[in-house]
Every structure is written in C-alpha cells, then in structure tokens.
Amino acid sequence: MSNRSAMPTRIVAGTAHPALAAAVAAALGVRPVPCDVERFPDGELRPTVHGVQGGDVYVVQPTGPAVNDHLVELLLLLDACRRGGAEIVTAVVPYFGYARQDRRDRAGQAVGARVALDALASAGADRLVVVEPHAVALEAMCPVPVEMLTAVPILADELADLTPETAVLVAPDLGAVKPAEHYARLLRRPVAVVRKTRVSGERVHAEELVGDVEGRPAVIVDDMISTGGTIEAAVRVLLDHGASPDITVAAAHGPLVPAARDRLGRLPIRCLLVTDTLPVGEARAARLRVRSVGPLIADAIGRLHNGQSLDTLLVRG
Template sequence: MTLRVVSGTANRPLAEAVAEGLRLDPTGCAVERFPDGELRPTVECVRGADVYVVQPTAPPVNEHVVELLLLLDACRRSGAARLTAVVPYFGYARQDRRSRAGQAVGARVIADALAAAGTDRLVVVDPHTAALEAMCPIRVEMVTAVPVLANALGSAPADPRVVVAPDLGAVKLAEHYASLLRGSVAVVRKHRVSGTVVRAEELVGDVEARHAVIVDDMISSGGTIEAAVRILLDHRAAPDIVVTATHGPLTEAATGCLRALDVDRILVTDSVAHRDTAAPLRVCSLAPLLTEVIARLHNDEQLDNLLLHT
C-alpha cells in the first residue's frame, strides 16, 4: 500500500514535518468554512492507500474534533485501504469517568465517534488517561514523549536533581522521568479548589537545595504547576525550577501566571501549536517520534520501545 499523510488545520507545521521525515509530500487537503461555521474538508484521492490523518484536537477542541471526524470520513469515502487517526493531543481525555450523576463520559463519546467515522486505528501521545485504550472500540497505540523530553532537559547538574509529581496522578510519570534522569522523586498532594485554583497541601520527599523538575502530562490553566512551584520554594528547593509536560494547551492566563513564577524553563512539545514561544517557554518537536511511529506501523513493525507503559 502507498503511504499517505493528510494534515488537518490544527497543527499543519507538525504534520508537514512528519511528512518530510517520511520523505513524502502531504496529501492535498482543503477545509472550506461556511459563514455559519460548518466545515467541509476535501482530500485528494487516497484509494488503496495507508492513510494517516494528523490532527491534534487542541483548543478550540470542539472545532478540531469535528474537523478530524470529517477528514476521516472524507478519506474513507475516497477509498483509503487503512485509516489511522494520529491525534497527538487527545481532547476530552480528562473526561474518562463521571464524578457525579448526570455527567457524560466525553472520552468514550469521542472514541466511539472516531470508530463511526471509519477509523481503523488511533495513535495518541501521553494521553491523560491510560483507560482510553480500554474504552476505545478500535486499536489504540499510546506512545510516549518522555524520552524525547528527558533528552531535551539535558544532563544532570552537579547538585542532585529531584523529579516532582505535582499531584498523585503524575507519580508514575515522575518515576519514568527519574529513571531516565537518574534522580529521586518527590510528590505534591494537592486539593483542587476550582477549575483554575489549586492548593498544595503536602510535599513528600527531600527537595532542599536540590534542582527540581516538575513533570506532568499537560499544562492548561497552570494552577497545578503554580501550587507545586510555591510549595517547592517553601521547602527551600533550588530556585532554578524546570517544568516539563508533553502537552501545553496553555490559556492566556496560564502563560502569564507561569512567567510570573520566574521558573528557569517550561518545556513542552508541539502536540499543540504554540503562537507565543517567548521565554521561558521552549518547544520540543514530536515530528521525529511520530515519523518513527508511522513508519513502523506502515511496515507492520512493533512499537515496543516507543509505547507508554503504565
């Protein structure tokens, strides 16, 4: 089968870099927008091809989800032999369970919609919940950007380095980073007051005079990171704190908040397109990782060393 890469509008530079890594030209795709907001994608003929649609469902999430579904349907109707949705940032992944009666399970709804659009397989990077694979009716390949980010962090400083999980949900992630960075692990116990306000209540682990790296799967409002930074400084961690996360769908308020904290670096990937990359934000590209993933899948090779292990 011929390999084809189709780019949505959510992050064309990433899709183009992936296509370049595969020595391909992106398959022609145009997305028409009607005055009332409707989208109508049109793709070149992909009959008989192994097609990979690259479209993170980053903010505005709803628009990019609908565009992804329509792109997948267009490829299916154009005769794709095999259809893979490459969704580095999977919107609605945080909605993997109901916290009270009357709520929806958004992750399951989107997973079902992807299957209904004709998708054969889904590729995601460090999803917020590992349960995504279990709830999805199609094959899911969950790969991780942790080795990429750990390499970008560089070698350890002369003094000890400690990897900090900003909440209990990030402990396994912190352990993965610590194994690569040869550091110890500390954990913050937090209480979420609201969607944007977080209070750090306890810190477990020795951080005094140590270089701290706060790790998470994503940064959105910045509240969790802000609380973690403040409790680290209260416990006399070294002031050159580094923050890293795979996904950075940062709100405008979050960007200002994080810069006000005066951290040394905030390292994220380009799973979400970033317009503002001024210091201290630094962006590490996922293109080499996704290029390798697509090449292996196209050739029916194993992804073992690239997969997220939970």
C-alpha cells in the same frame, strides 16, 4: 485486507497543526496529500481529500484549542478518507482533547473521552495514535486499537542538558507519579511527589510534599500545562520546603490557555519545556523551549505500515 506494507503511505494534514503534519511527512519521505477544508459562513466545515484511494492513510490532527472545532474537522476528514477509498485509516491525534473526561465525578455527567473515541471509530478510524494521553484508560474505552506514544525520552534528553545532576524530579500530583518515575529511570535522579486537591478548573490546593527537595533545583514533570494551576501550587509547596528558586517545568503538551501566561510568569521558573503536539507561538510564554514529536510520530507510522512492534515507543502503564 491487502498487505499493508505494499500500500502507499498517505499523510493528511488537518488545519489544527499543519506544521507538525508536514514534519511527520518529511521524516517519512513523503508529502501530505492535497486537502481542502471549506468553511461556510455559519461555521460548518466541508473537507475534501485527494489521492487516498487504496492507501494506508494517517490523518494528523490534534484536538486542542479550539477543541470542538478541531474534533469535528477530524471526524469529517476521517469520513472523507473512507469515502475516498482509503484502505486503512489511522487517526493521529498528538494531543487528544477530552482525555481528562475519562470518568464521572458526579451523577449526571457525560464521559467526554468515551463519546469522542466512539465518534472517531464511527467516522472511519481503524486505529488511533496519541501522544502522552492524560488517561491511559483511553485504551480500554476505545472501540479500535490505540497506540499511546511516550514523549518522556524526548523531554528527558533535553532535561539532561538543561538541569544539574543534583536536581529532583517532582510529580505535581499523584497522577504524574508514573511518568516521573520514567524520567527518573532515564535521568537517574530522585523523585518527590506533591499531593493536591483540585478546587475548580483553575484553582488547585497543594497539601503536602513527599520527598526531599531542600536546597536542590526541582524539575516538575507533568503530561500537560493548561491553566498553570497545578504547576503554581507545586512551585509554592517546593519553595515552602526549601527547594532552590531555580525551577524547571517539563510537559508533553502545552495548551497554555491565556491565564497560564500571567500565572507562570510570576513564578521562579527558569525554563518551560514542552513538545509541539500543539502549535506553541513563541510569544505565548517566556523561557519556553519546544522539542518536536514529529520524528516520534513518523517512527510509529513507519512501524505500523511495516507491521513492526511499537513497544519501545509506548507509554508504560
């Protein structure tokens, strides 16, 4: 393989989040290459990508709602880049749909994360870049290298200004403990943990709280907010344990399905902080603040292109 740093850097923007792709390209001092995605009446897609021959190509396409359409489009874009003569093709998937399906809960289920990862590799991806994946097990499942970028420092920087020093960081379930500890190291604040049981896709039962929140503002930190069920259950436990009704919620990803708007709107949440791994319309949630991961992704791409370490940008397992 030729010297990567000598190749031209090319950014391909899928239709899932062209604004983020443009921000990444701008931070790198380049423009996205011309790309057309033709849509047929029956729903089929046919992308055409120009100007990638001999390039170090990065296809930016989160696979958020509509997950399946955006995933198939990403697969076709990867194939188009490979057939267009790209030297190296990296799939940049800021929000990776199917990440929550990293194992079977019962016999007869598919492992959706593994299927999606295999498909990306088969379509032509040499490497995958994701932001705060729901499951760090993705790295072990994927047939090509995976770079898992952390958005915690970006959000922690905002939380330092938004919340008082007396605030307690709250992991809304056991899966969020390690990210919460990362926030705690950066913000120098204590951590509390809610133990929950998921009843269904939207219903969550919170069982107990470990940690002291009485009379203190709480900052709930998680990797994503989808239905809002986990956040709702955590808020109710916090209030039951005497937390101040002045709660902040921070998450890397904000899919925010329609039901989440009403659910979160009923809760004493003063601020909902997310990043732009997915498009987030201003009207989708009141009290919403958005920080961009564009510079983070651009930094990662620059380091990959120049053969530099990404260690300081990665999720800690």
